[in-house]
Amino acid sequence: MSGHRAADVAVIGAGLAGLTAARELTRSGHSVVVLEANERVGGRTVNVEVAPGVVADGGGQWVGPGQDHILALIDELGLATFDTHIHGRHVYLRDGRRKLFTGPIPPMSRAAFADFAQAQLRLERMARSVPVDRPWAAKRARRWDGTTFGRWIDVNTLTREARRLLTLCFTIVNGEDPHSTSLLLMLSRIASAGGIGHLIEVTGGAQETRVAGGTQLIALTIAERLGDRVVLGSPVTEVVRDGDGALVRSHRAEVRARHVIVAMAPADADRIRFTPELPVRRAALQRKWHNGTESKLFAVYDRPFWRDQGLSGMALTDLPVAGFVIDNSPPDGSLGILLTFVGTAGAGYGLTWSDEILDDPEARRAAFVADLTTIFGPRAAHPVDLLEKDWAHEPWISGCVAARAPGLTTQYTTALTDPVGRVHWASAETATRNEGYMDGAVSEGKRVAQRIAREL
Amino acid sequence: MSGHRAADVAVIGAGLAGLTAARELTRSGHSVVVLEANERVGGRTVNVEVAPGVVADGGGQWVGPGQDHILALIDELGLATFDTHIHGRHVYLRDGRRKLFTGPIPPMSRAAFADFAQAQLRLERMARSVPVDRPWAAKRARRWDGTTFGRWIDVNTLTREARRLLTLCFTIVNGEDPHSTSLLLMLSRIASAGGIGHLIEVTGGAQETRVAGGTQLIALTIAERLGDRVVLGSPVTEVVRDGDGALVRSHRAEVRARHVIVAMAPADADRIRFTPELPVRRAALQRKWHNGTESKLFAVYDRPFWRDQGLSGMALTDLPVAGFVIDNSPPDGSLGILLTFVGTAGAGYGLTWSDEILDDPEARRAAFVADLTTIFGPRAAHPVDLLEKDWAHEPWISGCVAARAPGLTTQYTTALTDPVGRVHWASAETATRNEGYMDGAVSEGKRVAQRIAREL
Numbered sequence: 001m002s003g004h005r006a007a008d009v010a011v012i013g014a015g016l017a018g019l020t021a022a023r024e025l026t027r028s029g030h031s032v033v034v035l036e037a038n039e040r041v042g043g044r045t046v047n048v049e050v051a052p053g054v055v056a057d058g059g060g061q062w063v064g065p066g067q068d069h070i071l072a073l074i075d076e077l078g079l080a081t082f083d084t085h086i087h088g089r090h091v092y093l094r095d096g097r098r099k100l101f102t103g104p105i106p107p108m109s110r111a112a113f114a115d116f117a118q119a120q121l122r123l124e125r126m127a128r129s130v131p132v133d134r135p136w137a138a139k140r141a142r143r144w145d146g147t148t149f150g151r152w153i154d155v156n157t158l159t160r161e162a163r164r165l166l167t168l169c170f171t172i173v174n175g176e177d178p179h180s181t182s183l184l185l186m187l188s189r190i191a192s193a194g195g196i197g198h199l200i201e202v203t204g205g206a207q208e209t210r211v212a213g214g215t216q217l218i219a220l221t222i223a224e225r226l227g228d229r230v231v232l233g234s235p236v237t238e239v240v241r242d243g244d245g246a247l248v249r250s251h252r253a254e255v256r257a258r259h260v261i262v263a264m265a266p267a268d269a270d271r272i273r274f275t276p277e278l279p280v281r282r283a284a285l286q287r288k289w290h291n292g293t294e295s296k297l298f299a300v301y302d303r304p305f306w307r308d309q310g311l312s313g314m315a316l317t318d319l320p321v322a323g324f325v326i327d328n329s330p331p332d333g334s335l336g337i338l339l340t341f342v343g344t345a346g347a348g349y350g351l352t353w354s355d356e357i358l359d360d361p362e363a364r365r366a367a368f369v370a371d372l373t374t375i376f377g378p379r380a381a382h383p384v385d386l387l388e389k390d391w392a393h394e395p396w397i398s399g400c401v402a403a404r405a406p407g408l409t410t411q412y413t414t415a416l417t418d419p420v421g422r423v424h425w426a427s428a429e430t431a432t433r434n435e436g437y438m439d440g441a442v443s444e445g446k447r448v449a450q451r452i453a454r455e456l
Numbered sequence: 457m458s459g460h461r462a463a464d465v466a467v468i469g470a471g472l473a474g475l476t477a478a479r480e481l482t483r484s485g486h487s488v489v490v491l492e493a494n495e496r497v498g499g500r501t502v503n504v505e506v507a508p509g510v511v512a513d514g515g516g517q518w519v520g521p522g523q524d525h526i527l528a529l530i531d532e533l534g535l536a537t538f539d540t541h542i543h544g545r546h547v548y549l550r551d552g553r554r555k556l557f558t559g560p561i562p563p564m565s566r567a568a569f570a571d572f573a574q575a576q577l578r579l580e581r582m583a584r585s586v587p588v589d590r591p592w593a594a595k596r597a598r599r600w601d602g603t604t605f606g607r608w609i610d611v612n613t614l615t616r617e618a619r620r621l622l623t624l625c626f627t628i629v630n631g632e633d634p635h636s637t638s639l640l641l642m643l644s645r646i647a648s649a650g651g652i653g654h655l656i657e658v659t660g661g662a663q664e665t666r667v668a669g670g671t672q673l674i675a676l677t678i679a680e681r682l683g684d685r686v687v688l689g690s691p692v693t694e695v696v697r698d699g700d701g702a703l704v705r706s707h708r709a710e711v712r713a714r715h716v717i718v719a720m721a722p723a724d725a726d727r728i729r730f731t732p733e734l735p736v737r738r739a740a741l742q743r744k745w746h747n748g749t750e751s752k753l754f755a756v757y758d759r760p761f762w763r764d765q766g767l768s769g770m771a772l773t774d775l776p777v778a779g780f781v782i783d784n785s786p787p788d789g790s791l792g793i794l795l796t797f798v799g800t801a802g803a804g805y806g807l808t809w810s811d812e813i814l815d816d817p818e819a820r821r822a823a824f825v826a827d828l829t830t831i832f833g834p835r836a837a838h839p840v841d842l843l844e845k846d847w848a849h850e851p852w853i854s855g856c857v858a859a860r861a862p863g864l865t866t867q868y869t870t871a872l873t874d875p876v877g878r879v880h881w882a883s884a885e886t887a888t889r890n891e892g893y894m895d896g897a898v899s900e901g902k903r904v905a906q907r908i909a910r911e912l
Contacts, residue, residue, distance in 0.1 A: 147602070180744070295736070393739055399743055
């Protein structure tokens with residue numbers, strides 16, 4: 001496992017981008033070593049064991065139409081998918097009033113519905129002027145990158161209800177408060193997805209499909225086939241470049257390689273010392289980058305009891321913790337799992353995650369169960385288990401979802417993707433289509449592998 | 457130097473905040489160990505040796521009226537100060553036209569002057585409603601924290617000239633493009649400084665005074681008196697908290713302490729593993745924090761020749777590299793040094809630092825000399841030396857100037873300063889007065905030391 005090795009390509013990071021690149025290169029006959037800091041593969045996909053044989057997705061969870069790269073990979077690996085459970089009526093709870101609904105549109109007031117629709121229409125119209133492969137080239141790029149999506153929502157919605165719903169939806173999608181996210185970046189994602197509906201909807205949208213056995217199974221399956229090409233528990237400390245390639249120093253192995261793929265989010269790449277130093281724009285970009293740090297909370301029940309009541313398990317509410325709830329049960333319904341997202345986002349913007357809920361896991365879990373009981377009735381008061389996957393404290397992964405602060409896109413442009421000599425960058429963040437999604441990570445792993453294969 | 461130690465207080469970081477705290481605690485009879493990752497003290501103050509006995513300030517450089525903590529410390533340590541050289545006429549160069557002026561206001565067009573004045577007036581009026589110790593409590597805090605200062609400038613100035621000048625001034629002050637800086641944070645700084653003039657002016661402002669021998673001499677003098685209480689080259693990897701205090705593990709020493717002071721910028725604190733984990737809000741804040749990464753470029757001449765021409769050495773221009781130039785010579789004028797700031801900020805916003813200038817040190821230096829020649833004449837074409845202090849590549853300091861992205865202030869509020877048990881936070885960033893300045897670091901070192909002394 002350890003010691004000195006030589007390979008055509010050293011891959012840093014055994015998430016979906018790194019493993020996809022390693023798989024592609026191996027298939028085309030090149031030698032590869034994958035160095036992973038954690039003691040597991042999968043990066044931001046991780047299976048949380050709920051019961052023997054039952055897993056919940058702790059990180060990246062859904063795939064949907066238009067995500068051709070990840071769907072093809074799942075198929076090639078022989079993994080099974082299933083539809084996200086969305087049958088039945090959803091709960092819309094606001095100001096203490098609980099309404100049931102079907103379809104993608106919650107029963108807002110008429111004014112809020114019109115308001116939501118006009119905001120959506122305007123955002124989609126603005127998004128049409130953003131070239132997804134070069135968002136900084138949009139005519140209004142500087143203007144839109146100089147402000148936040150949250151500020152746009154505040155200024156351009158008229159009703160509290162629509163404003164709150166938009167904020168909630170995109171807090172979940174972005175893994176952070178829209179008041180920290182560049183408006184330009186958001187428009188670029190809307191453009192890439194072909195509209196807001198695709199981003200926030202389940203059926204026909206990016207949340208349509210799940211992977212049987214959990215999404216980490218994708219990485220586990222690839223890694224198993226790569227065998228001892230994957231070195232775990234081996235954080236890379238240094239990459240020394242020269243004319244022939246680079247020497248990659250890690251905890252358990254030193255790899256001499258002709259090309260290097262850094263398959264991590266930009267902020268995580270900053271943990272590596274490069275010799276010679278990275279260009280200023282790349283170095284600064286890594287230091288200014290952050291990802292979203294939201295957590296996932298799971299309430300586990302002996303069965304998905306809400307289905308008996310004709311409920312889907314999906315809910316949109318104004319409750320303290322469970323603002324958005326979705327059925328996260330395994331495909332056979334052998335256990336019932338309800339999922340919500342919780343984090344630092346939204347404080348002060350109408351979402352009401354308090355310091356107590358954020359800082360005290362016990363208080364957070366109690367509040368979650370209380371909310372679920374309000375939504376789904378007394379049966380929800382007695383989960384058999386409560387689990388949490390926290391993305392704010394991972395030692396080697398500084399956040400889960402791809403976020404982006406104002407200014408970054410227009411100031412750093414191609415520094416995100418430009419190779420530095422024979423060092424290449426690939427992660428969900430470098431993708432122009434489905435940026436931040438598992439599909440983006442897979443397409444980037446392929447793109448970089450193909451580029452290197454041409455040069456080897 | 458190394459091994460196991462016990463102390464009342466372990467201080468992590470030997471910058472101004474950490475050393476001030478260690479000095480205060482030692483003076484009040486408490487035992488202290490200071491653990492510093494670098495092989496030098498000073499943090500973001502560092503002397504760049506220009507010639508034997510001649511230094512330039514590579515980091516924090518100026519002090520001014522209202523910065524009582526740092527001024528008192530300099531005095532107590534017996535260090536000398538001198539006035540920033542500003543005598544003579546300054547150069548204002550725009551669209552190829554070079555004008556000379558005196559006083560703080562460059563000879564803008566009348567329209568630009570009126571425009572600058574109205575923007576300044578409005579910003580100062582807005583700033584008056586921001587409580588500097590709790591900026592998130594301002595009535596319009598959410599609105600202002602949801603957008604950038606750069607966007608405000610773009611919308612609220614009418615002339616290209618005023619817009620560019622405001623952008624340039626605050627790019628220098630903030631160490632990053634205003635399109636990445638929260639408007640609320642900027643208003644809070646304006647409120648703390650008592651106005652924009654104080655922030656950007658030399659005489660009577662925050663750039664009025666320098667330290668003879670360089671600002672790092674402050675840290676060097678304190679550290680010398682602390683003796684072997686300071687352990688260099690000893691990055692802290694872990695802080696394990698318990699009821700009695702904490703065990704602080706570092707490369708060269710393991711310290712058992714009753715209190716811990718983390719005297720680093722929030723982003724740098726994220727390099728340490730805490731057990732038990734930090735509260736979610738604090739952990740997320742650290743991961744979302746970034747500092748400005750601008751560099752300082754120095755052109756060294758055998759003497760300050762511009763003074764012969766009656767020039768101060770200060771210039772405001774629209775040239776590619778030298779947008780702002782100031783005389784940075786030693787107090788005796790034995791050498792002439794001209795300083796500019798260069799970095800990733802400003803790209804695409806009328807400032808024209810190109811990729812080539814940013815990524816190629818040779819091209820950057822050549823462009824700098826070309827600009828200086830345009831400003832100060834042919835004599836400037838032949839510097840005896842060109843030096844650079846780069847803040848984008850420091851291994852243990854992830855940026856120099858305190859910046860702040862939109863959303864951070866209102867979402868994380870007191871997580872920046874709230875102690876976690878017996879772990880306390882002190883740096884230029886935690887200060888409410890003179891945040892981001894050396895004075896803020898010193899006042900925070902004192903504040904935390906006094907608090908701990910009361911508890912010991």
